[in-house]
Amino acid sequence: MRRVSGWSWIGLLVLVALPGLLPSYWLFLATGMLIASLLTWSLGLLGGLAGLVSLCQLSLAGVGGWVVAYFNANELPVPFVLQVLVGALAALGIGVLIGLPSLRVRGVHLAVVSLGFAAVADLAFTLLNFPGGVIGKPVVRPGLLASDAAYYWFCLGALLVCLGLGLWLSHSRLGSAWRAVKHSERAAAAMGINVSGAKLWAFAVSAGMAGLAGGLLGLLSASNFAPTGSLVLFASAVMVGAHYPAGALLAGGMSWLIPEALSRLGLSQNLGNLFFAFGVLMALKAGGGIFEVAARNRARPAVVRPLATSPSGSARPSQPGPKPVLEVQGLSVRYGTVQALTQVSLTLYEGQVLGLIGPNGAGKSSLVDAVSGFVPYQGQVRLLGRPLEGLASSQRARAGLRRSFQQDRTIPELSARAYLELAAGRTLTPPELAEALAFAGLEDPEAPLYALDVGARRRLEVAGILAARPKAVLLDEPAAGLSAAESHALAERIAQIPALYGAAVLLIEHDMEVVRRACGEVVVLDFGEVLEAGPTAEVLASPKVVAAYLGEEVAA
Structure with missing residues (x-):
């Protein structure tokens, strides 16, 4: 985790000293800003890290507030701190229930679900x-928190604890998993991440913090938790990049200072809503909130060493052993009325780099998707003799079957170390x-x-797969985006994977020079069926293969 900067310490000292500098009314506003910052932080963790949408954050805060109000109105002998924590737990439970639809939908559809809950909660x-x-009954504070200054410091302490928890989570494997889910659920599952569990944890943490903020509000009434407030809160979180602590503090401050300024100027409060709406548009145009864009702009280009080919010009493809690692038998895939694969069979042996080639639309990606568990199929897939039918994609990954993707599916916010350790599923030793x-x-x-440039990210994706020490690796066009020299160097490294990492490789590639350098044998697909299979040089020279790539007239 990064060290706390000097400016952060200065800001903390200012926040601690504020009660001695502000009059009573402004101290009340400052306390409200801290609570609003906590609310925005809870939303920033959910949206900024996990990429999930919640338009009911104030409603979740209302759940926590309702619990505290219940204890207070009935004068139950429960300490105030415990009241607030129980309210946070109640909101956490409801947050998990709201998160259940995210296992099936996301984006606009998830926003509609959460907004629906906000409407029901408001009613x-x-x-x-x-x-x-x-109109609510003021919450009775215990003796130690009776003064406005003491309550301000209590709210500041709660905010700092939640900021610390959020930062710890963001640097943990769970936080990295949230970012993976945000950018690509398929790539996250291919790493062995439990996507459903990661989503529910994100909703639980976010809702718990929102419930905590609601319990701290003090004067509780339904008007404090209206759905329109959740929309404004969401807009402010997107505008600033609220998964950064400074962003959450800025958004919390604006949510109280802008209405106060408009009120003193005699202007409509709707102008504040327009301000946040404009801020969202600017954030979408810039590709992130204020602090998110600033962090990207501060980053220095990473030093990337060009890959070098071996002195002999090429590495010899390894010779396969007798033991089958991955067996595909009678694999058929259909998309509606389209038959993508028909009775495809192939075997990947230990120590082997097997090429899978074919024209566009031949079914190569469908085969990889089926074998890795992303599309339904007929047939059998076995890993080291173990049938994989019935296992989800993440379970297949944890069993030792890893894959890459045609497009870049790395996670831009992570460091190289964090990405490699997320892909490996463990903390790497210095030599690893x-x-x-x-x-x-x-x-x-x-x-x-x-x-990093695209080529470096593609190589890092492969390095992360190998760090997991899988039994079988499916590489889907790993040389895409690389120069010819880098592609050839990568091909030689792929050829060495069985010897260096103990993994058999199925390489899907369009660059025939990469295939020649890396693969001892190839399988050719055409129109969803196996057209040819055998030693690389013989297959690539086959008239049937040339015809499939170039057409019958050229082949003749």
């Missing part, structure tokens, strides 16, 4: 009223980390991935 709060009356960085041609393990 419930209005009809049932908060315990203590229609150095080995993986060398494979990718990198020197700095803390270099953020958004500072």
Whole structure:
């Protein structure tokens, strides 16, 4: 985790000293800003890290507030701190329930689900009223928190604890998993990440913090938790990049200061909503919130060493052993009325780099998707003799079957070290980390991935797969985006994977020079069926293969 900067310490000292500098009313506003910052932080973790949408964050805060109001109105002998924690737990439970639809939908559809809950919660709060009356009953603070200054410091402490928890989570494997889910659920599952579990944990943490903020509000009424407030909160979080602590503090401050300024100027409060809406548009145009864009702009280009080919010009493809690692038998895939694969069979042996080639639309990607568990199929797939039918894609990955993707599916916010350790599923030893960085041609393990070019990210993806020490690796066009020299160097490294990492490789590639350098044997698909299979040189010279790629007239 990065060290706390000097400016952060200065900001903390200012926040601690504020009660001695502000009059009573402004101290009240400052306390509200801290609570709003906590709310925005909870939303920033959910959206900024996990890429999930919640338009009901104030409603979740209302759940925590309702619990505290209930304890207070009935004068139950429960300490105030425990009241707030129980409210946070109640909101956490409801947050998990709201998160369940995210296992099936995301984006706009998830936003509609969460907004629907906000509408229902608003109706419930209005009809049932908060315990203590229609306009709410002020929460009685315990003796130690009776003064405004003491309560401000208590809220500041709660905010700092949640900021610390969020930062710890963001640098943990769970935080890296959230970022993986944000950018590609398929790539996350291919790493062995439990996508459903990661989503529910994100909703749980976010809702718990929101419930904590609601319990701290003090004066509780239904109007404090209206759905429109959740929309404004979401807009402010997107605008600033609220998964950064400074962004959450800025958004929390604006949510109280802008309405106060408009009120003093005699202007409509709707102008504040327009301001946040404009901020969202600017964030979308810039590709991120204020602090997110600033972090990217501060990043220095990473040092990437060009891959070098072996002195002899090419590495000899390894010879396969007798033991089958991955067996595909009678594999058929259909998309509606389209038959993508028909009774395809192939075997990948230990120590082997087997090429899988064919024209566009031949079914190569469908085969990889089926074998890795992303599309339904008929037939059998076995890994080291174990049938994989019934296993989800993440379970197949954890069993030792890893894959890459045609497009870049790396996670730009992560450092090279964090990405490699997420892909490996464990903390890498210094020699393992150095080995993986060398494979990718990198020197700095803390270099953020958004500072790398496409070629370096593609190599890092392969290095992450190998760091997991899988039994079988499916590489889907790993040379895409590389220069000819880099492609040839990568091909030689792929040829050495069985000897260096103990993994058999199925290589899907369009670059025939890469196939020649890396593969001892190839399988050719055409129109979803096996057209030819055998030693690389013989198959590539086959008239049937030439015809499939270039057409019958050229082949003749």
